[in-house]
Amino acid sequence: MAIRFDGRVAIVTGAGNGLGRAHALGLASRGAKVVVNDFGGARDGTGGSLTPAEAVVEEIRKAGGTAMADGADVSKFGQVTAMVERATREWGSVDLLCANAGILRDKSFGKMDVADFAKVLDVHLVGTFYCCKAVWEGMRERNYGRIVLTTSSSGLFGNFGQANYGAAKAGMVGLMNVLAEEGRKNNIRVNTISPTAATRMTEELLPPQALALMKPEAITPAVEYLLSEDAPTRTIMGAGAGSFAVIKIIETEGI
Numbered sequence: 001m002a003i004r005f006d007g008r009v010a011i012v013t014g015a016g017n018g019l020g021r022a023h024a025l026g027l028a029s030r031g032a033k034v035v036v037n038d039f040g041g042a043r044d045g046t047g048g049s050l051t052p053a054e055a056v057v058e059e060i061r062k063a064g065g066t067a068m069a070d071g072a073d074v075s076k077f078g079q080v081t082a083m084v085e086r087a088t089r090e091w092g093s094v095d096l097l098c099a100n101a102g103i104l105r106d107k108s109f110g111k112m113d114v115a116d117f118a119k120v121l122d123v124h125l126v127g128t129f130y131c132c133k134a135v136w137e138g139m140r141e142r143n144y145g146r147i148v149l150t151t152s153s154s155g156l157f158g159n160f161g162q163a164n165y166g167a168a169k170a171g172m173v174g175l176m177n178v179l180a181e182e183g184r185k186n187n188i189r190v191n192t193i194s195p196t197a198a199t200r201m202t203e204e205l206l207p208p209q210a211l212a213l214m215k216p217e218a219i220t221p222a223v224e225y226l227l228s229e230d231a232p233t234r235t236i237m238g239a240g241a242g243s244f245a246v247i248k249i250i251e252t253e254g255i
């Protein structure tokens with residue numbers, strides 16, 4: 001049966017572009033009310049045009065869905081809690097979280113300074129901690145939560161120039177492993193997805209022929225599965241265009 005999210009409220013971070021945008025559109029098309037988060041401002045700087053998050057909300061509304069834009073910077077805990085409070089006030093709960101916001105500061109390790117390292121950890125790892133933290137108590141109280149963290153093969157196997165990004169993404173897998181266990185008894189399921197898709201993050205890394213095949217939308221069904229009622233927990237899923245593979249599923253007794 002097709003996955004539906006009617007009555008569910010989702011937050012997708014970094015949803016102004018790329019993967020996050022595709023996931024927000026997908027979840028909304030399946031009935032979720034979606035908080036489209038992105039801290040990015042209007043690109044042309046005129047002040048008159050929509051932010052990327054607002055533009056995605058427009059797309060969702062035109063397609064008949066329900067969404068609100070939120071400009072929280074995920075690396076600022078106060079902004080993240082305000083976003084969750086706003087969603088809860090408007091729509092009653094936050095049931096689904098897709099932590100997808102991210103930045104790159106690639107440099108060979110010899111050239112990478114402490115600020116390059118700390119900044120990337122701040123957005124990906126600390127920011128993901130903040131998002132999970134902000135939704136956690138509500139999910140526990142309601143005995144329902146589905147969380148998916150966007151990680152990367154860089155965090156599992158490493159990539160040149162990505163000591164910061166790889167460390168952050170590996171840290172997110174570590175966070176998922178613990179949250180999956182601690183959430184188990186409250187029906188909170190936590191997973192990671194490690195996507196390969198054509199986004200601003202990968203356009204300089206992959207050849208054009210490969211990028212043409214790797215639309216972000218191709219990853220969305222795997223994310224929808226990991227946010228569904230029947231989601232597994234504690235899975236590291238690798239997803240490329242047109243296919244996805246479970247790299248590792250760890251099932252242990254709840255603690």
Ligand code: ADP
Pocket residue numbers: 013014015016017018019020037038039040052072073074075100101102103123127199200201202
């Ligand atoms: P990908 O689609 O591969 O995740 P993108 O660069 O296309 O890569 O999208 C990442 C999104 O995350 C961007 O739209 C960016 O504005 C957003 N983002 C980056 N840092 C933050 C942050 N601190 N808070 C909220 N959104 C962020």
